Amino acid sequence: MTISDPARIATPAPARWTGFLLARAHLRAHAMFQDALSPLALTPKSFGSLTVIAEQGPLSQAALGEMLRIDRTTVVAVVDELERAGYVERGRDSADRRVHSLRATGAGREALRAAERIADSMQAELLEDLDPDEREQLHSLLARIAG
């Protein structure tokens, strides 16, 4: 076997480290979701933001950022994007006029439903080798180390 033999390429990466397994699984999931959601003008990040705004809105940009661990300057860009697509509106909070109170529009809720259907089928593909118990175990374990 020479150095450049293709047989060596299949050898798995350092599987002892949780971090590498997480990086690989995340890389794959992210690429799948990004491709699948692009027709709706959504990225994984803006999809997550739209989900939170639709389910928990109205809420401030600061609250959104803390929930999704997104820096407030990045939140501005994400909300700009969602607003440009017509999925989210920036309102004013009557109690605190500094705050932009975010809420999903009708089109935003429609896009979200479509995105969820796509995401469900992506997730089915991602988890195709796992039975329902294993899927639940994976979610539970990930939630416990997510911090």
Add this chain to the structure above:
Amino acid sequence: MTISDPARIATPAPARWTGFLLARAHLRAHAMFQDALSPLALTPKSFGSLTVIAEQGPLSQAALGEMLRIDRTTVVAVVDELERAGYVERGRDSADRRVHSLRATGAGREALRAAERIADSMQAELLEDLDPDEREQLHSLLARIAG
């Protein structure tokens, strides 16, 4: 409860989606490893590269890139970094003179041992809430969805 009430901030992100859980867990693990390895002039990526080179070297840059799913132009930068630190050497493959055959130096193997000790304690912190069976389950499940 007002829009900007801090109590809302603790609410978890869309936990139904594997991708979000993976993103969170990966974000945390990456930050922990990056901080912990920086005194050794290693990043998570160069640590992974050094691991592969030490365990499977000598090997070509192309093989390293395919194993770690790193683009070949990025491999150049990572190997530059490891070579500058004195951890890796670029040799020539006598059978194919296009190939750079990578191997770890003595200093590289020493740094790798030190990095592994640090990574082990980071991993213990990352997985502190999981018992040994659960840690093994998590690794097994992640490996099966990593693609």
Add this chain to the structure above:
DNA sequence: TATTGTTATACTCTATAACTATA
């Protein structure tokens, strides 16, 4: 013609600093 490695370049993502308007 195809592949290995390299460089130059551009693009995405994210964070830092400085600002405004409000509190």
Add this chain to the structure above:
DNA sequence: TATAGTTATAGAGTATAACAATA
């Protein structure tokens, strides 16, 4: 003084295209 949001800017990280050397 502190916070919400904004802008400008800079820094990672990564990918694309074009090239030289070799197969």
